[in-house]
Structure formats: C-alpha cells, structure tokens
Amino acid sequence: MLSKVVILAGTSHDYVRGFSLDSMVTMIEMNQETWSLKLRSGGRVGYLYFRNGAIVDAAVWELTGHAAALELISWDTPEIEILKFCDRPRRIHTSMMQLLLEGKRINDEAKDQRADEARSLEEAVAHIEGFRLKRGQQLLVALLNRNKHLAGAWLWYSRTIGTLKTIQGALERALFLAPEDKEIAEEKERFERARGAVTDDRVKRCPFCWAPLNMKAVLCTDCGMQLLITRTSLSPGNSSCDSDVVDTSVKRFARVLAREANRNLYASYYMAMCHFNIKDTDRTLELFNDTVALAGEQPFFSDQLKLYLTWMAAQQVSDETGEKASPQAETVGDGKTILVVEDSATTRKVIGATLNMKGYRIIEAVDGLEALSKLSEERPDLILLDIILPKMNGYEILSIIKNKRDLKAIPVVMLTSRDGFMSRMKGKIAGSAAYLTKPFNPDELLQTIVKHM
Template sequence: MKKVLLVDDDELIHALIEAALSKHSDSFEIVHAFDVKNATTILERDDISLIVTDLVMPGGDGFQLISQLHEKRQDIPCIVMTSYELPELEQRLEGKVFQFFKKPVMSQELADAILRGLKSQQKRGDLGKFSVVGIVQLMETENTTCRLDVHRFGDHHDINQCVEKNCKEFRGSLFLVQGTIYDAVCGKLTGEEAALKLLSMEGVQVSSCFLDSKSIVRRVHKSNQNLLISAMIEKDHQREEAEGEAVLPQQKLLEDGIRLCERLEFSQAQKPLMSFVKENRQSAEGWLWLSRAVTEPKKIKAALAEAYRLAPEHAEIMEDVEKFRLFGNAAADDLKAIRCPFCYAPLEPAAAVCGFCKACLLTEFASLTNLDPGSVEQRLLRRAAGRFEKVLAAEVNPKILFYAGAVYLNLNDFDKALTYFDLLIPIIQVDSRHQKVAEQVNRIVEHIASSQRMEERGPRPEQVRREKQIIDNQVNKRTVLVVEDSPTTRKVIKMTLQSGGFRVIEAVDGVEALSKLNDNRPDLVLLDIMLPKIDGYKILSILKKNGETKEIPVVMLTSKNRILDKVKGHLSSASAYLTKPFKPSELISVVSGILDKHAPESVKAADLQPG
C-alpha cells in the first residue's frame, strides 16, 4: 500500500486529517511526522509515495524539506498546507510543489489532491541503462505522456554491482506530452537548459511514470529534434567542462560566502571568502564580499582597495568605498565594525541609524523615534527587501524575518512589516534565547498601532470629538470579543478598540472563543474566518443556534477580497465583514455603528446629548 507522509507540529491537525481521510484507507496509509527531522528519518527508512507538509514548524521548516525533495527526490509529489502567507509564496513554490493549500483545508479537496498525486506515481518502470536520447526517441515514437527520472550511477567500477547496491544519485526529470518534451528539471536548472543537460547524459539509469498532461506546464518550446542536435553539441563540450571542474569548488566558496552575507552571518562568511581570494586574487567580486564580511577597519580598507584596483568603475565597489569613507572618518583603528543589515555599510557598534542608507537599525541602541521614512534611501532598502525575500524563499530564518519586517517599517509600509513580524512571533515565543527580540517586536507592533491611530485621527477632529463624546457619556465600557490567531493583528485590533473606549477579550482560536463566551457575554464578536481547530464559519453557526448568544452581533474578518464572493452565503447571519488590513477609524466606525443599533434606547439617547 502507498504511504502518505503528513508533516505538521499540531497533533490535532494529524487527528483531524486522519479521521477525515479514513474512508480512503484502502488507497493509501498516512504516516505521521511532527517536525522536519522526524520527516527526514522516515523518508530514509520508508518507501514514501507523497508528502503533505506545513511550512512553519519548530526545529526546522517545510521550506528545508521541500528543498531537500526538489534536489534529491523529485519523484515524490509534495502538497503544502499552511496558515501563514509570505508575499508571492505560491509563485516561489512553483515547480517544487504538487499543490498548495491555505489552512483550513477541506478534507475532500485534500483527499482529491492526494489521490491525483499518487496517480502520478503509478505505472513506474525501470527502463534500464540506456542513453537518455534513445529513450526519448522511443517515447516520441509511441506518443507517450510521462515523466522520465534520470539517475547517475555511483563510483563503482562494476555497473551491475552499482545497480544491485542501488548506488545511484537522482539527477533530474524530463516531462513528455505525447512524446514531445514539455519541461525538464535538473538540479537548479529548469526548462530548456535542464533538458539539454539530461539529454547529454549516458550510462545512466532511467525510470518512467505516466502523468496527466494537464498537470504539466510547458517551459520547453523547441522540437525534440532541435533539442537532440543541441544535446550532441553539448556532449562535445563536456570534456572541456570536465577540465574546468577543478575551478568549481573555488566558485562554490564564493557562492557560500555571499549566501552567508545575505543571511547576515558575516563572521561565518569570512572563512570561505578568505579561502576564495587566496586562490583567486584577481577577483574583484571576491574582494568586495570579503570587505563586507570582515570587521576590522584595516582589513575592510585593504579588501576594498584590492576590489577598487581590479574594477574601479564597478558601481557596487564605488558605493562601498563611499560607505567606508563615511565610517573611516570617525572610526578608531582598533574598533570592530558592525554591519547595516540593509546596505552592508560598516557602522560603529552603538549606531542607532545607518549613516549611508539612513535606516533605523532597531537594535538595543536604537529607539523607534529614530524611524524617519522620509529620509531613508528607498532604493537601497527595496534592494534589501528583495534580498531578504530571496533568503526566505529557501528557509524560514528568524533573523531575516525580523529584518524583513524592519525594512518595511523603515519604508512606512506597516502592512508588509506586520506580515513578517506575524510569522516571526510564534517562532521566537517558544525559544527563551529570543526574549529580547520578542520584547522588541511587541514594542514595534504597539508603535505601528499607535502610528495608525494618530494617522487616522489627525485629519478628522470632528469624528474624534464625537467618538470621545460617545465614550464619555457611557457609564460602562462595551465589551468586544476578538477571535484572531495572528498575535500581531490581534494586538493592533486590541489597542485600536481600547483607544476607542471598548473593553477587549481575546481568543486565539475557535475553541478558546467558545470557552470565553461561557464566562463572559460580550456586546460584539470580531471573528476571523481562517482559524485553527474550528473555523469562523462554524463558530458563527454555533453562536446563532444558541439561544443565549444568537443576539450577539458578529463582525467577520477576512484577509483577501477575492474570497468575499465565496463566503457571502456564510455571512448572512453576520452583522458585517471587514477585509484585512483595515484602518483604525474603519474598525471603530463599524463596531460603534453596530453596537449603537443594538444598544438600549437610553444609551442611544445619551450618545446624542451635547458634550
């Protein structure tokens, strides 16, 4: 029986999915893993046909698992389900993931996706030790729609011994529709480049599995004949490439150093970069990145001088020379520099603001009052934002999540900043080492909420005066139950409502919301649609069927405009809905308006009295 590996740190999710999919127990068996390490062990031990995984988990993340599968086990389809959403997340996972779901997932939709994924694994066949070109020509003759998986043998001199011991390494896949190559993947290569690489291989093991042609996106548009001719030319160049392979480890040193700098791991980046420039002293790029990794002013100056000598017109080198000039004028020779996380400028350890890009660093020496979006170099910060998003496309990195939020905070884009802080909070809350970071994030969220309120109040003095009058005339504060699983969004909503004179009760999921309703009777419920454990639709239904709670007005919260049409039927018993992100004045206006309609006549009359 085929095995489906379910990877999620929430035991309740495992129980709910297994119960929902029990009717398919004759088609597949669910194997459970609660973190990435456990999942990796199971993949090495068991014959897994398909994976369903969350993205954000303690002790590792789904991005790492997906990356491992994409590099080593592309024959295993991967389905992603997550409560979180990074910008353009689905586009980043394209080509690596069989299907993407936003939690909560309907059980039948998940079951259908699993069955489609398993179907793609059926009818696998080992086609033996032939050239890839020969097999493609055979498939073209038979008009076959399939995926060809290519494996290269290990180092055994006896190829039969290698096959017997399964000593082969996965290299890539060709996707054929009626015998024509539509797509290919080989390592980091895709499309035509990957197809040419695979077609030029010989002495490989090839296996096939039939596919539904609807699941194949065409990225190769040349004919098979054209590709085969190009592959023959590629073979002629393979000997030259083999001679150049000795250079590849050196290039990897540079790539590793750059990657570590992009992850803001400057001290770790020094070793590979120093090794690289030692053997490649004429590489301006190597000297430039080394100058960004070292901390002593003399070493920074020396590395930059070499980079400038080799490429004096290089824009980034000229820019970094100017950064060092600003730093070097004030720095002592024995001072160790820190790096601006946004533009890499060298800075004094106690710096609060970068002297080059003008961004607030949000360190222990910086105050939120140092934020000045009007002064920052937007070009440099947007370049940093793109760099952070590239890192986060490969891994959920707490440090990069923090600075991704920080860069958008400096750009005055609060909505994007909250997106990253929202992902960061559940990660740092479970690790005592991140206590200071957690405190800083909380201050930032409070700052965002306060800034939004001030922005909304400034141009509307009459509205503010009326709201204050209504609040002052009320004897008791009205109570709002906020049901929202995002800690940052929940905090912003709470602070906004409290500033409007409301008492706030919080719940992080549907189960806690029902528990709070047993102890308190709120005047209104703000209810997120997308909740863990019990979603907002079900909570709304429970409230309206209960005689004690059916009169409580409910405002539904949703994250995306595009799903409004889908949920209109569910919202018939709700008083209103708000699409996130919303402005503080909009939230106050909607909540006050609904509560005014439901308030006793004596309270309404009091609201109309002059202040």
C-alpha cells in the same frame, strides 16, 4: 571568445561587434600593426601590447609579460578597445599564436577549478546573506588562499570583518583587481563616507548597504535606514532612507527567505525593517509576526513587535483624539478563542497581532451582523466589542448576546474612543465585563483579557 571591439581614431569611435581575440590578433599580425589592446571583463582591466604585428608585453594587476598574457587570454568575452600606439619594452619572446594555444590548454585544465571557485563563492555569499558571517568568512579565506585574484571574493570578505583597517585593505585589493567594477567602486566610496562617523575600534556593518557603523548605531549614517524600532524611529520626522538601498535589500532578503524556506530569522526581521523604513504599515506588521514566530524565546523580537503595536494603536486613534500609548506586559493565551468586533481594519490588525503573539486564536467581524453570524457558528471564550459600529452599535449587539441563553455567559469587553462616565455606565448596565478606552496598549489589553476570561 567573442568580444566587443572599440576602435579609437582620434576623437571618433567605431564599434565593431562579433570579433574574437583570436581574430583581432590575426588581423594585427597580418597588417603588422603597432597597437595596444585594452581588455575589460567583469570590472577587470588588462593590456596586450603589439609592435609590428608581434606581441611584446602584457599587463594585468601585478603581472606582466608571459603570465599576464595567459591571464588575459583566459577572460571570457572581454570588451576590446584598440589604442593605436605601443610604448612598452619587449618582455614576451613567443608568438601570440603559441600563447593562445598554451592559454587554451591551461583554460581546459582549469575549467573545473573555475567552476569550483564559482560554487565556493556562491556558497560563501549565501552564508553571508543569511547572516552566518563566520562560516562565510571561513569559506572565503579558503577560496582566496587558492586564488588571490578573485575580486568578488575580496568584496564579500570585506563585509565579514569588523575593523576599519582590514575592511579598507580588502576593498582596496578588490578595486585593484577590478578597477571598473561598479559595485566595488560604490562600496569603496560608501566606506570612505561612513568611516568619518565611526569612533569605535570595532564596527558592525549596515545590514542594508554594508556601510561600517559604530557598534551601538541604530541608524545607518550612509543610507539613512533605521536598523531597529526605537521610540525615536517611531516619532514624526525621522530621517528618510535611500530608496535604491531599500529595493536592493528587499530583493536580497527575499532571495534568502526563498532559499531557506522562510526560516531565516534575521532575513525576516530586516525584511520587516525595510518595510518599516518605507512606512508600509500592513506589510511591516505581517513580517514582524513571522519574525516573532521564528524567534521562539528570544525576547528582543517580541519586544520590537510590541513597541510597534503600541505605536500602531496610538496612531489609529491619534487623528481623532490626539492620545498616546504607554508600556506593555506579558500574558499567555493557551489557544483560547476571542471574537474581535471592530470596523477599523488597522485596529483589528493591532489586536490580532497582539493576541496571536500570546497564543490566542482570533475571529474577526467588521459589524454587528457579521458578529452574530460568527457567534451562530462557534462559541468564543471572550468578545472584544467596539461600541461605534455600522448597522447596529455595540450596545445593541451586547443586549442581543446577553439575552441568548447559550451566549450570555461569554465575557464581553467594550472598546471605544469615548472616555466618559455615562458611556462606562451604559456598558456596565448592558452587561459588559470591562471597558477599554482607545488607544489602549498591548499590556492593558492582555491584562484585561486574562482577568475576565
């Protein structure tokens, strides 16, 4: 059991590495030192007390004497701090050598048990990270019934319960067992900050930082993360979030998705929300598409995506026109193919996400030449054609399409940010089936496609 040793001499500190607890005890006995050894390991803290070279007491948690000494001997690679005094009465009446031998025997017998405990905790954590809280809690209760001294198990148990009093009790137990564990100390501080804002009898936990929140909260009062997309969260000037929490959450959700072959619905959704909070538009849209694909018939997730798509469509044009978007509706694509001719990458993504969500197959072109090339390869069921394009405008492309025998029957819906009578008339004369003015909302787009396909 190699350890780091810190020798305190007044205000000076000497660091001695490579010493085991066995070696330290031998040195104390040989020199008949009256010292206290402060042991730290994994946030836990305990003490071994020596007088004139002989061990007289030990303390860790609620344990003292013989039982405490055996517990401390079992710790792997503790950091040892030497305090050059001892003020404890004698509670241990065996030699340190006998304790070390007994501890080694107990450790050998308990090795498999500790491995089982580690596996059980790992399994419970995997369930909790995967948002299967009830199953994770069941595993932790069983584990803590076998060994109540597992600080990490108490921390994770605190994350599965929904009343402030019970959460507080579990965190205090974890902190008692591992008073120098940074994660536990930070969680306790977060709990103390957040509970002042809680008014509900039962609470939910922030999926990003684990702070307790009111059941209907849409914003974490501690880390500042938006929990779901709302009109308020989409408005300018919404609150900033803790970048460290974002980084930690992204790693956790990525771990869950890798472990579960990208099939965890809630990990996918909250990964999308991480990117939404840091305003990473492209990645947010991509992850929301994945989430909706996993969600099946659950409307909450598709409604979240449609709300985001409406906002994206409005944002694309707002810099140019200042116009805003409106509500959405439902349609089904049945695998039909739509060619989208649009030079704006963001608008293509909004259209593609909207139509993919409803079962349409999308072909994209960024200008007229690419559009005509795509049309020579396959025949779509409908064309969405922007008017303002590089190389040739939408009217020119429409004229070519309507003059080709094999293409002229394809309905063409014109897209433009211009909303004038002459533009509409020009599109109508050229043979377009309909005319959509940007920004359009997903409902308007889908209804137009259904009507003309």
